[in-house]
Amino acid sequence: MELMADSSWLYMYMPIAGVHIFWPGLVLIGFSVGVIGGFFGMGGAWMVTPGLNILGFPMAFAIGTDIAHIAGKSMVSTMRHSKFGNVDYKLGVVMLAGTMVGIEIGAQLVMWLERLGQVGPVVRWVYVGFLAFIAWMVFYDYAKAVSNKRKGLSGQHGTEGVTWYKALHRINIPPMIHFRASGFTCSAWLPIMVSLVTGILAGFLGIGGGLLRMPALVYLIGCPTHVAVGTDLFEVMISGLYGAFTYTLKGRIEIVAVFVMLTGAAIGAQIGTVATKYSKGYGIRLAFGAAVLCCMLSIILKQVGYTQSAAALILTTIGVICLYIMKIMFVGAARELREKKAGTQIG
Amino acid sequence: MTKKLMLMAGLLGLDALLAPLARAAGGKASDLVVVADTRVLDSEILLYFANLYNTNIVLFAVWTVVLTAAYGCLLGVVMDKLMALTGLDLTSRKIVEH
Numbered sequence: 001m002e003l004m005a006d007s008s009w010l011y012m013y014m015p016i017a018g019v020h021i022f023w024p025g026l027v028l029i030g031f032s033v034g035v036i037g038g039f040f041g042m043g044g045a046w047m048v049t050p051g052l053n054i055l056g057f058p059m060a061f062a063i064g065t066d067i068a069h070i071a072g073k074s075m076v077s078t079m080r081h082s083k084f085g086n087v088d089y090k091l092g093v094v095m096l097a098g099t100m101v102g103i104e105i106g107a108q109l110v111m112w113l114e115r116l117g118q119v120g121p122v123v124r125w126v127y128v129g130f131l132a133f134i135a136w137m138v139f140y141d142y143a144k145a146v147s148n149k150r151k152g153l154s155g156q157h158g159t160e161g162v163t164w165y166k167a168l169h170r171i172n173i174p175p176m177i178h179f180r181a182s183g184f185t186c187s188a189w190l191p192i193m194v195s196l197v198t199g200i201l202a203g204f205l206g207i208g209g210g211l212l213r214m215p216a217l218v219y220l221i222g223c224p225t226h227v228a229v230g231t232d233l234f235e236v237m238i239s240g241l242y243g244a245f246t247y248t249l250k251g252r253i254e255i256v257a258v259f260v261m262l263t264g265a266a267i268g269a270q271i272g273t274v275a276t277k278y279s280k281g282y283g284i285r286l287a288f289g290a291a292v293l294c295c296m297l298s299i300i301l302k303q304v305g306y307t308q309s310a311a312a313l314i315l316t317t318i319g320v321i322c323l324y325i326m327k328i329m330f331v332g333a334a335r336e337l338r339e340k341k342a343g344t345q346i347g
Numbered sequence: 348m349t350k351k352l353m354l355m356a357g358l359l360g361l362d363a364l365l366a367p368l369a370r371a372a373g374g375k376a377s378d379l380v381v382v383a384d385t386r387v388l389d390s391e392i393l394l395y396f397a398n399l400y401n402t403n404i405v406l407f408a409v410w411t412v413v414l415t416a417a418y419g420c421l422l423g424v425v426m427d428k429l430m431a432l433t434g435l436d437l438t439s440r441k442i443v444e445h
Contacts, residue, residue, distance in 0.1 A: 015397045016383040060381065068415050075419030076426060084440045145445045159445040224442045241412055248408035251381050255396060255411055259418060266422035270430055281444035333435055340434065
């Protein structure tokens with residue numbers, strides 16, 4: 001009874017930031033972003049930072065803590081996706097070089113804009129522009145896929161809408177590489193150039209890049225959605241560990257919070273990752289498009305001064321998408337177990 | 348000699364004048380040094396990491412990356428074992444786009 005009355009056990013002391021934080025909140029944020037990240041194949045830094053802010057986490061530590069937790073969480077998700085055969089390691093390694101070089105170029109571009117005194121508004125509006133483009137692309141792709149299905153047009157993995165990658169696969173500049181897990185052969189320069197461009201954008205916008213890389217893997221490189229999710233998580237894991245190192249060198253990390261969030265994220269990542277098994281590619285793409293749209297709206301709200309509304313929108317988005325993914329996972333798992341049981345009884 | 352002394356006195360005077368102004372203006376947020384308060388820590392492990400953060404940030408960064416990766420791996424293996432108990436097939440899936 002005393003334990004119930006005294007709520008101090010719900011608060012954990014963060015030794016570096018020097019604040020007491022409501023630790024179940026950290027576990028919940030980790031869990032939710034684990035579910036969403038495992039399903040979409042992205043880190044989800046844009047979702048974590050406002051959540052940490054609301055819990056009273058000092059902003060100076062929010063980004064570094066966020067990146068380190070994302071690296072660990074992506075590791076758990078990558079391991080699970082790998083078992084499903086959703087990670088194309090060859091493609092991931094080829095893209096890593098482009099991603100790293102691109103991030104550095106993007107960061108230099110930001111520093112150049114900083115010298116001109118234009119960095120803030122330019123970065124934010126470029127970000128909004130790209131998010132709008134990605135959301136439009138996802139919904140346009142879906143509409144086209146529905147139309148193609150009505151016409152009876154079907155590909156190797158069912159009906160597809162936007163197939164820009166088919167034109168890009170015709171580029172015949174050596175070396176040509178076969179990516180077995182993704183199931184296609186293309187010039188090595190295609191993934192290198194795509195990762196370079198997404199890397200430049202990620203470095204320029206100051207984000208992890210999963211938000212840009214996942215659709216690029218689907219629409220430009222031609223990965224099946226499930227493989228795009230797994231391969232992107234592999235990329236997020238590597239870049240996240242590098243990011244964790246550099247942010248720690250700047251002293252911007254709270255290691256205790258990383259571990260608490262990671263514990264929740266490990267459970268969430270299982271749910272999000274296994275849910276991809278029960279979802280069609282377009283189910284993942286549509287939910288991703290909705291998330292991107294909400295992210296864009298939150299940035300616009302922040303830009304016009306509605307910071308609290310922006311945080312509320314992001315937290316609502318996290319809650320709704322998380323519940324949607326959990327429903328897919330539990331309904332799918334229950335159906336599989338029922339079918340298994342029925343199969344055993346017949347056998 | 349007198350000129351040099353006057354120049355030095357002038358520079359010291361300028362420094363004395365500018366130092367409080369610079370302090371009052373403060374640094375950029377990114378330049379601020381954050382120090383972990385080790386006086387309030389009881390746990391030996393937390394004390395070790397807080398001290399490391401204050402004294403050797405490079406080693407602290409290495410520890411952070413290694414521990415994050417190790418904990419991620421550990422959680423991945425543990426969750427894998429737990430998920431195997433559910434009886435779900437976790438090694439195959441069909442890829443259907445639409």
